[in-house]
Amino acid sequence: MKTSYFVMLLFLSVAVVSLTAWDKPEKDDLPTTGDPTKSRAALGAMLKVLKHQRCMNCHPTDDRPRQGDDAHAHLFNVQRGTDNKGLAAMRCVACHQTENNKQSNVPGAPHWQLAPKSMGWMGLSDEQIAANLIDKSKNGNRSLDQLMEHMTRDPLVQWAWQPGEGRTVPPVSQKDFHEAVRTWIENGAVIK
Amino acid sequence: MQLTFEINNQSHTVEVPEDMPLLWVIRDVLRLKGTKFGCGQAMCGACTVQVDGDAIRSCSYAAKFAQGKKVTTIEALANEEKLHPVQQAWLDERVPQCGYCQPGFIMATKSLLEKIPNPSEDEINDNITNICRCGTYHRMRKAIHRAVELQQKSKL
Ligand code: FES
């Protein structure tokens, strides 16, 4: 009797805890207001950028950065390393600094590195990419606000529109991309 | 710009354009000719030096980024009495042919062994990616293993 009372109590407290969590959505939970159609259209524009090689080349799902619009494996056997910034004696910083190099035309931007593997997009469907963007276990524990900040402010992301001579830029302008990110999030961050 | 940095344990202040490659500062301003120019595009590694311990391709490193940093070039490796273990190993295995690429390889190897004192074949392949037009790779690999031995002995 005592045991069943205890189990019942346990069950109730779990129920209360989950109810509390449900009742009080975190500030960062997906907005339920807004227009999903608008969000979907904005996602379409965003994906044109995210899937462009300037972005995709550094978001691999394996350990090799890519180069060029043909996404060939980075020359010189360059690899991710344990901190996404290269191997022990082949660090990204061996060649890439915080801005494009005017002499060698080697690209550069602040914190030049590969996106962590959990943020790899290569080979993923549009829906999977979108789902991963808002999944905190995969997006570097970013809230939607932080995700917006990352996509619209991070200088390494913004580098895609100033990649240096001879490199193509995403087919959506920087300004329109920022607008698309905002619209996507404000209207519910739909994933398909 | 006025660039103040440490090179081979000596502090220097030089007046140079901020985007001048560090390689030009080293070779043409400070007249240290051991570091070589190969491709100028961060591809061959002939210009490798260490900046704060990391192997850097100095042809693709704007002078301004060296401000306040510690740069090491091939000239700092040996002293009057003794070669650096990597240099000694290079000599023991008679690595160079024309020799042009070798300072870069030696600096890259020094950097590797400071971070991985006993690298595997894979770690050598992955970390030493310089180019030697004379194809001395086989002897270099032997010399890297020899340098590991020499470093281990010198620690005994
Ligand atoms: S000269 Fe710097 S990498 Fe070739």
Ligand code: FES
């Ligand atoms: S020894 Fe001649 S290029 Fe390497």
